[in-house]
Amino acid sequence: MDLNETLLPLAGIIVATVMLGVSLKLKQKKSIKKRNPPRKWFSRRESQGLGILKMVNEEFTLEDADSFKNFFRMSKEKFDFLLNLIEKDIERAELPMQNTISAKHGLEITLRFLATGESFRSLMFSTRVHESSISRFVPEVCRAIHKQLRINHLEMPSTTEEWMWISEGFNNLWQFPHCLGALDGRHITFRAPKSEGSYYHNYKGSDSIVLLALVDARYRFIYVNLGCNGRISDGGVFRNSKLSEILQKNSANLPKDQALPGRSKAIPFVVVADDAFPSKTNLMKPFPMRGLSLQHRRFNYRLSRARRVVENAFGILANRFRVLLNPISLNVEKVEAICLACVCFHNYLLEDILTENRGCGDITDIPRIGNQAGNRSSSDARAVREELSEYFSAPEGQVDWQDEQIKSFNS
Structure with missing residues (x-):
């Protein structure tokens, strides 16, 4: 049998396999959504602070205790006591972005969510924290709050x-x-x-x-x-x-x-x-x-x-x-x-x-x-x-x- 007649079918199989692979890769590229580039204003969180929370911590805390209480529904003293109470539980929960979002800021955002019922997207624009991160750490902070406060503040009488x-x-x-x-x-x-x-x-x-x-x-x-x-x-x-x-x-x-x-x-x-x-x-x-x-x-x-x-x-x-x-x-x-x-x-x-x-x-x-x-x-x-x-x-x-x-x- 001629050598060309033997190699010709094999070459066709190889070409077909290569073409199939190229086609699958093209389809995969089409199916993958193009990711939006990261928004620059997120990256300014470290230098410019967490939006409105910066004003609360730098101005309300020093100048306007009533506005601080209205914003978080509690006084600065009660806030600090609560933060000290739940901080370890928040850290153990391995919250997203814990390297950039502290336990304090996680509690602040959670309290603002509870106080206003704002959407996570609305909170994102006012705090420079992405809504996907907020949606993950808010329930974890709430569980830590319930775990620590129920002991002394939600106990049914027993005597x-x-x-x-x-x-x-x-x-x-x-x-x-x-x-x-x-x-x-x-x-x-x-x-x-x-x-x-x-x-x-x-x-x-x-x-x-x-x-x-x-x-x-x-x-x-x-x-x-x-x-x-x-x-x-x-x-x-x-x-x-x-x-x-x-x-x-x-x-x-x-x-x-x-x-x-x-x-x-x-x-x-x-x-x-x-x-x-x-x-x-x-x-x-x-x-x-x-x-x-x-x-x-x-x-x-x-x-x-x-x-x-x-x-x-x-x-x-x-x-x-x-x-x-x-x-x-x-x-x-x-x-x-x-x-x-x-x-x-x-x-x-x-x-x-x-x-x-x-x-x-x-x-x-x-x-x-x-x-x-x-x-x-x-x-x-x-x-x-x-x-x-x-x-x-x-x-x-x-x-x-x-x-x-x-x-x-x-x-």
Whole structure:
């Protein structure tokens, strides 16, 4: 066989292989997006500072303490204490750009995000930190905040003395005795991924998770349950919560049943809530609004007056940390971290006020109470509600303005 006839097919295979390789490389080049050159104003971060944060640190800190507090929602002293508290956790989290963005600046940007709810892109333009970096370190900083602050600022009472102090607060400030807290839920809206379908869809037509909270008389959160999808009602979230178990089993040293002032019948200490929650001996909700007697209207007014504390607390929380006012464009895990950080911050900022105004006295003569009886029937719950309603109409329990308020509601 001629040598040319042998080599000719082999040469054709080689040429075809080379052409295929060239074609694939051309396709790869076409598929790769051309990267934009780095923006020059990012590189000036070292020489000119982090935009608005430079002004805050060089001018607000020295000249205008009120503006610093408004910008970060806390004083310089509280900021420094918090930074010292979480700095090691932030460093261990190996945040992006940690060589150029310090823990201090990471905390500053996170606080500004929580305070305003600005988009990460908006923060990028005001701080010279890329939005992709901000989106990664903000949740990590929030987790560090929750980890450190929850220990002293989001602990549920565990002694009878602590519960009694809460009860004294409701009696002195809101004229509702035997009250251990106001309970309600709030929807935290976010943009759920399409893969979740309607799992987080609530009755308002948005995607949300539920923040169930128990609040004391001074707007302080003493228990939160976060993460249930928005399809579940407040009562359903409560039913599956640790708080429900505690109230059923009396497993947190709740105070022993006592009679109201001037009365002889001993009743349990209660949590106040709205119609969305079940009626229990230690969970009070209003009488149905049909055909109410004057006595029952008085009870509903007094209960509403105590219960609105939790609604006020939600309002203060959302207006202080405005990130909660609009849908958060992050996944549910990051939304939870942000919300828990806001709750801890809320209590952290209330600390000085509560220290100065803790005027209910120290309660030291009440013994610890172990586990008591579990659930009682709905008839017992109605009996407790009737006892409270009778007390609010009796001379020892009524307040001067309640009937005027009831008339204004009905007019």
